[in-house]
Amino acid sequence: MLEELRFGIFSNNSANISTDRLTLVGIGASKIYVYSTWENAIEALEGSIIDVAIVDDSLHDTSGAKCVRKLRKHANRALPIIMVTYDQRKDSVLESISAGCGGYVLRPYSMETLKRHLFAAYVSVTPDEIEQELLSASWDMVSNGSFDEAIDGFEEIIEELTDVEKSPAEEYFEKGLNFLSQEKYGKAIIAFNKAIAMNEMYAEAYKGMADAYKGKGDMENYQEYLTKAADIYAVQDCLDNVKELFIEILQNEPEALNPFNRLGVRLRKEGDYNGAIKAYHQACTFTPNDPNLYYNMARAYTYAKDFESALNYTELCLSLDSSMEPARALHTQIVKQIEKNNGKRNKIATPKVSMDDED
Known part of the structure; x- marks a missing residue:
């Protein structure tokens, strides 16, 4: 699976770039792009030419943590982002998680270590295989004009959001906060990744519902489900803000009892x-x-x-x-x-x- 992905290396350190590139080639990757400045990366990101980002301590025009934050802003929300760094300070790990990294690997690393983190990050931001197939099939139905069948498919994905106090995505997010408080950073990252992936899937399903109703000429439902898709993204923004606030508390009040x-x-x-x-x-x-x-x-x-x-x-x-x-x-x-x-x-x-x- 990893050998089929397109990787982006974000670094201004030629030795680290060489190490990361050789490691990726070793695990079978063939499409590897390097960005030494953020300015060079923007166009590529907007064109969605990478599936996984590997971020070093710094680029020529920004720090690694700031690069992660910018990637979250300009790229797909669910893009797996792995920080690969020499910095093992607790505050640095928390800062990277706050920025939105999907994995944290310390240099020097083994090929198996990087491979394991890449796999975990990619899988955690990917929806369940069955739901992914249903989502894809439903979009195909929209393209083919089978709007009622498409609506049924999308409804099957989002039915778990109805009549529940909190969504599965919010449950994963709360698990992530709890893992952070226990200093289980790897588990926290995976939980946050899962929350983002599920919200992305729900938003995609709502957008599909909107397009299907538009195809049927039902503009009232089209607007309703388009709004629901936007609401999901607003919820994710709120969760991200809460995560950043919680990490700020952990950094500034490390001895806080609660x-x-x-x-x-x-x-x-x-x-x-x-x-x-x-x-x-x-x-x-x-x-x-x-x-x-x-x-x-x-x-x-x-x-x-x-x-x-x-x-x-x-x-x-x-x-x-x-x-x-x-x-x-x-x-x-x-x-x-x-x-x-x-x-x-x-x-x-x-x-x-x-x-x-x-x-």
Whole structure:
């Protein structure tokens, strides 16, 4: 499989370029392109002439990490990008993951090591084989004018997105954050790659649905599914921002007892209340008996106007620390708001929050 791919080497170091090129030839690659400056690479990237990028510590006009970030901006989101470097500092690894690398290989490396990382990166950004075949077949149906059959195929791909609290892509993303907090960087990279690949597949399916409806002359559904495709990309942008913020916390507060609580606070202050709530729920696995955490959750739910959930978390906070006056004041405010909205306080079930430590 690897021998069929087109590789791009991004480096200004002639010795490293020679090593990487010989290694790629050794694993069977025949299409290898070299870019010593970012300026030379832009046209090639926009023409999609490479399938995998290998990025060195620097180019003549940018650093390796900045090159990765630029690749993410100008190339296909799912392009596998492998950082190959001498730098094994924790902050450098985190910076590269934040930029969007799909693998991190330390020099000097063996041919088998690079091959393993290339394979893992490429596979992790490639959708499931069956779903990929279904996606391709559905696009063929659009081309052939079989619009109803194409719609059925695309719907089969995206049906797992309906009636679920979070998509499989978001689940992979949350796994990536957890792996980062445990310093399992290889697993984190793979999880983030999977999240991007799945979002790419869903967006492609929605675009296919849009084209199929356009072929049928149904412009209302055409616009609807085109918007849904754009929404998927907006979600991925949001996930990327959260990942960068979380890595910034890990870099600047390496001794933080609960980095997810820190993430929740930052997201809440930025107005991303749903993102903050998700971060706080993950924080529960770190410090499940922290009353301040549940107070923060209650505040986020209050800002999100989910007053019933906010009430439950103030009560949980006060059950752990009855002397916490800010939580008591917030509890009173929420009760008044619920009474104002409903005319009376309804009985609300206690949220299911695990109070046990998890591995």
